[in-house]
Structure formats: C-alpha cells, structure tokens
Amino acid sequence: MTSKLARASQNLLNSAWIKPFGLLVLTVVLWDLTVRIFAIPPYLVPPPKDVAVAFWNEGGMLLVEAVPTTMATLGGFFLSALFGIPIAMLIAGSRTVESYVYPLLVFSQSVPKVAVAPLFVVWFGFGMAPKVISAFLLGFFPVVVAGVQGFKSLDPEMRDLVRSMKASRLQSFYMVSLPHALPAIFAGLKVSVTLAVVGAVVGEFVGANSGIGFVLQRSIGNFELPTMFAALVILAMISAILFWLIDLLERFTVPWHASQRHDFAATA
C-alpha cells in the first residue's frame, strides 16, 4: 500500500509539468515575501493576492480580450509560415535569390517594428489588419532563417544519391529536402509564434480598442496594476499554449528526429 503511494508520488514528481509548476509556486512565494519584507507599495508592485483578486473579478473580461489578441497572433503566425517557408526555399535553392533577397531581409530586421507600427494604423485603421501585420513582421524572420538553415543543411552525399536516381526537382523536394528541413522549420515556428504574440500586443499598443495589449495600456494608465499583471499572465498563457500546440504538431510530424526520439523509441 505504502509502496503504491510512493510510486504514485514518484510518477507525479517525474511528470513533465510538475517541475516548472514547482518553480512557479516558488517564484510567487518569493514575490509575496519581497513585497512584504521591503514594503513595496502596491502601485509599484502589487502583491500576488491582489493579482489573484483581479483575476477573480476581471477574468471574464480578460478572456474576452484575449480572443482578438490570439486571433491577431494566429493570423500573423500563419502568414509568417505561409510566406516564410517558400521564401526560405527560394533562398536556399538559388544563389541569385539569396544574394539579392537575404541581405535585404536581414537589413529589414534591423528596422524597429515598434516604431513602424503606428504607420500601419495610419494605413489600415484600427481593426485587425495592423495587429496581424505587426505580428507577421515579428514572426516572419525566424521562420525564414530556420528554413534556410534546414534546406541548406542537406548532406552533399544525400544530394548526389538523389541525383544518381534521376529524381525530378519535385521528387527531390518532397521526398528529401522538405522532410529534411522540417525539424529546423519547426524550431523556427516555435520562436515565431512567441514573437507573433509580442507583435500582436505591439499592434494593440499603438492603435486598438480591444485585446490584451489594449487592456495593458488602459490599466497602466489608470494605475490598475493588479489588472495589468493579470493581463500579463494571460499573455504568457497564450504564448505557452501556442508554443505547446506547435510542439505537439512537431511530435506528430517529425517523430523520427533526434530531438523526439526518447518517447518514440518506446513505441517503435
């Protein structure tokens, strides 16, 4: 009986989420202690209890506001994947395209997107469009970089092998190049989706009347710090859930990759 209990607790300790959860609890405790010990006024850093109360009172509103932010994030993210992967293919596939496009792309990344965001409001108004574009601009680059790396890292012997079989361009693409690049592309997509959240919030900062970014700005303007912290938690949750969804998709798409093998070998 006791051994069963011990094993159950052992399993609980070994599950993937328990360790970060423990660390989170510890952080909240430290936060609470810091606020108490140093007597930090609540208009600078609210104690965790106030944030929990804000969640209780305004959780519904926050969840409603999370919807447009998530939509903008997903929109920007899908556009990033839709344009990023083919552009990566072109850059990896052609030296000419690479020499023309890649430097410009890198250069464009050094333009601060936050500074350009108001321009989108001027161009596209206060709707969804500027948020999606802002999310796209932040999410796009990681997909391209990872994609180029993935498509280019194909072993020269592998290339020779495919050529010796007289494979057509299409065949060598879908049989070899694309599957080979997928793990790298997924790494890029994971970075991209978290950046797309940032992009969406930036878009909401500069011009929106809904979304978590809008809530953040309003609550900081009104010194409602507990609400602002609660909004931040929601934002982090959006990021984490989207990241986890892509991780899940990766597990199903590239189960053969070295990074996935630990749980794959058990089932094979």
Add this chain to the structure above:
Amino acid sequence: MSRQANAMARFRVVPKGEASAPRQMIQIRNLAKTYRTRGGDVPSLRPINLDVSDGEFVAVVGPSGCGKSTLLKLIAGLIPPTEGEIRIGGVAVQDPPDDVGIVFQNPVLLPWRSVLRNVMLPVEVRKLDRETHLARARKLLSMAGLEDFQNKYPWQLSGGMQQRAAICRALVHDPKIVLMDEPFGALDAMTRERMNLELQRIHHDTGKTILLITHSIPEAVFLADRVVVMSERPGAIAAIYDVTLPRPRDLEIMGHPTFVDLTQRIRGHFYARGHLD
C-alpha cells in the same frame, strides 16, 4: 614460391587498345577532369583510360585527393568530364545512367523512412513496379541479414547494418554496375572484414560489375579481380594489377604469399612517393 607469386601478380602498365577483351561494361577514354574555381583551375584527373568488363570487380586505390572520388562521380554521371568520355554498355554517359547503383562512404539513409522504405527509395523515384521490387527488396534485406530490421528506422541500426541497408538500396533496381565510394571507411576493422566477405558473396551471387574505391590496400586485393593504383593529384593511373587468387576467398588468404606480395607491391607505389595512404 615467391617466383610463382610474382607470376600470378602480373604487373601491367596502363592498358592501351584492349578492345579485344570480353564485353566491356565500362569504357573510359581519355577522361580528364579539371575543377574551375575562383582561385583558378584545379586539375583533378589527368586523362585516363580504363576498361571494366561485365561482371568484373575492380578496386581503385590511391592516396587522398588523387581523384578517386572524382572518377566515381564521373562514371555515375554526377559531374561532367572536362575531356574524354565514358561509355556504359556502349552508351556515352550524359546524365546519371539507369544501370548504376551507388554506395557512398556514409549510408545516407533517410531518417524518416524505415529500412525497407529506404531500400525502396530508388524504386519510388524511378517509378518502377512496386510489387516485384518490394519482393526483391525483402529478399535483399534478408540476404543482408536485416529481415528482422526492415521496419526499424536507420538510427536504430548499427553502422555496419546501415551500410548493408545502403548496399541493398543500391541493388534494388537490379543495376548492372555498382559503384562504391569507400563504403566501409567509416566502419571498425572487425565489421569491415565481415562486410568484405559479404560484398564478395554479393558479387559472386549477383555477377554485378563492381567498381570499389578504397583506402585499404588489403581490402582492394582481397575483393578485386583487378586493382587500379592511382597516383597523386592530379590523379592518373600508376599501375593495374591482376589479382589471380582463387575465389571464393576467405580471410586466411591474407596470409597467402601472392596476397602479401601484391599488397607490398601496391604499397610500394605510395612509399616511393613518400606518402603513406
């Protein structure tokens, strides 16, 4: 004894006009390759002539950078020659020919495909009949002792098993010629010897024409009917040795005086130039 050994290992210069020999599978005429790079032309292969007859096992040995791999890529139609031509079965090589299977130094198996599906890759790419070739792939895999592993993934196999799977892949479309570019270079000595025995058996059972590029002189002498010795960059044929040791050969033959004599002679080519392989 040594006189007899000398007689068996005939020394020959670069063959000229060997057209009267039995049916030539591979004919190489004045073949030369120069790589054009930004830093100028890099000659890799001086004009060479070589004939390989049907079913013959030819090994090519030479120091690093002597153009051995270039020769193989030229025959495989992967790179165009600068001069001269190659004929396979009488037809000049332009693109990669159909009648050729290649084994590289690394197995280069696709990690997302099971062993069987890796072996079937050439069949899929060439759009050959799936049913008959599937049976053939299974037979090849069981010949290579991999029947229990056909549904495993490459990374679940040892290096030697992976290379055996790669050999199966090279044979699956039943090519007349198998080109091997240092196929056992990455394997440990024990596995390598076992693979040599296996390759000999495959050659015996299938009667393929095999061109093996190798760093190992004993491996070349053990397996080949003829050993082509190449000289340093830019590569050229320094000598060709006939290996008249009886087949099938077992590992003990490596102690045979003819074998020892032949390996010594071949090694002499590299010592003379102050180069160890």
